[in-house]
Amino acid sequence: NAGVTQTPKFQVLKTGQSMTLQCAQDMNHEYMSWYRQDPGMGLRLIHYSVGAGITDQGEVPNGYNVSRSTTEDFPLRLLSAAPSQTSVYFCASSYSIVGIYEQYFGPGTRLTVT
């Protein structure tokens, strides 16, 4: 099992550019999430999905889009990059046992917007 994979590892964008961060998992997990990690703020939930075709907003969704066409993939799209989106982005997948969720994280994508 590769677990949760993310590409790219590093990315530099100019303000206004768009791009897609890729996330894939091979554990057949139902739930997937995107977080951003900023110094002193911990992890903040951007969007999440409870199954293929179902997505919902998290705490900081503005400027980001997601879709979930398959169980395995959950890409995050930045529509028009802004310097405030400079961050480290983590994708996570999860399964539920009687309502208890353990999350498995990818290695992260470090994004810089200039």
Next chain:
Amino acid sequence: GDSVTQMEGPVTLSEEAFLTINCTYTATGYPSLFWYVQYPGEGLQLLLKATKADDKGSNKGFEATYRKETTSFHLEKGSVQVSDSAVYFCALSDRGSGTYKYIFGTGTRLKVLA
């Protein structure tokens, strides 16, 4: 709303010292509690969990006890090693809320000196 508060870091200890990282929470439902660890340049990994009051989670010499009366889940280790240097995140998942969302604390950086 639900929240997690953990002690500010960084925490600097000598090898073989005793470690405590404090974590308190507020939750409207009946949360499960987790500690995740993030080593430099990596994603988060589950360290331990507890799903009901008085449960003790343990792994790799780390322990934490779910204290409902004090709404706390403090992380402890009797003798830290240099390899324990990392950022530690307390988190909750509230089954009672009927949603999947996780709430993370801001993280506590631990540095262990040889």
